[in-house]
Amino acid sequence: AQKITQTQPGMFVQEKEAVTLDCTYDTSDPSYGLFWYKQPSSGEMIFLIYQGSYDQQNATEGRYSLNFQKARKSANLVISASQLGDSAMYFCAMREGNTGKLIFGQGTTLQVKP
Amino acid sequence: AAGVIQSPRHLIKEKRETATLKCYPIPRHDTVYWYQQGPGQDPQFLISFYEKMQSDKGSIPDRFSAQQFSDYHSELNMSSLELGDSALYFCASSLGTVSYNEQFFGPGTRLTVL
Numbered sequence: 213a214q215k216i217t218q219t220q221p222g223m224f225v226q227e228k229e230a231v232t233l234d235c236t237y238d239t240s241d242p243s244y245g246l247f248w249y250k251q252p253s254s255g256e257m258i259f260l261i262y263q264g265s266y267d268q269q270n271a272t273e274g275r276y277s278l279n280f281q282k283a284r285k286s287a288n289l290v291i292s293a294s295q296l297g298d299s300a301m302y303f304c305a306m307r308e309g310n311t312g313k314l315i316f317g318q319g320t321t322l323q324v325k326p
Numbered sequence: 327a328a329g330v331i332q333s334p335r336h337l338i339k340e341k342r343e344t345a346t347l348k349c350y351p352i353p354r355h356d357t358v359y360w361y362q363q364g365p366g367q368d369p370q371f372l373i374s375f376y377e378k379m380q381s382d383k384g385s386i387p388d389r390f391s392a393q394q395f396s397d398y399h400s401e402l403n404m405s406s407l408e409l410g411d412s413a414l415y416f417c418a419s420s421l422g423t424v425s426y427n428e429q430f431f432g433p434g435t436r437l438t439v440l
Contacts, residue, residue, distance in 0.1 A: 247428070247429075249431070255414055255433070255434050255436070256431065256433050256434065257369070257416060257418075257431035257434075258431075259428055259429075259430065259431070262428060303368060303369070307429070312357060312359065312374055312376070312381065312382065312420065312422075312427075312429075313359060313371040313374055313382050313384065314359070314361075314369070314371065314418075314429060315371070316368040316369050316370075317368060318368050319368050
């Protein structure tokens with residue numbers, strides 16, 4: 213069965229430093245997509261970045277990059293130059309094959325310190 | 327750009343009452359997903375629709391039902407509400423169901439059952 217694991221319940225990072233949020237996944241489907249969402253305290257789910265299982269290069273979106281290691285089944289999110297506004301809950305999610313639904317990890321709470 | 331619209335944003339109900347949550351997907355999106363996020367939990371997939379037909383079903387209680395209408399908006403009907411139904415309910419939409427299509431989330435409906 214498909215599964216997403218985020219082992220870091222909470223993380224702290226100093227403003228302007230980089231931080232890596234871990235995500236591992238398990239699936240038997242060769243076709244899947246991996247997503248990261250940010251959920252601030254206001255509750256909305258904000259899409260950050262996407263990585264497809266067949267993508268050769270790691271995805272990047274501005275200050276966000278995804279360290280995709282397919283053999284290890286990991287898809288870690290790297291946030292560079294952290295800002296105070298980055299303080300939020302971060303969810304890793306997987307979309308498998310043609311089902312479309314997202315399976316979420318438990319989330320990691322990130323706090324950026326000034 | 328137009329986003330996913332959910333109404334109402336907040337809803338307070340008593341136990342055993344009914345509730346209807348509405349979702350208006352991004353124009354031209356043909357697929358709608360419903361997720362339930364309990365306090366401190368990750369979002370859990372409930373049900374999805376593609377071209378007005380149910381495409382997948384997750385951990386949705388029998389007390390809940392949903393449908394997608396001809397204009398692609400969707401409604402989640404919840405009956406015999408229980409205290410445990412208190413949660414943030416997200417609707418998301420996408421173009422098709424393939425794994426590389428991004429899901430855009432609405433702002434959510436926060437349901438409180440007293």
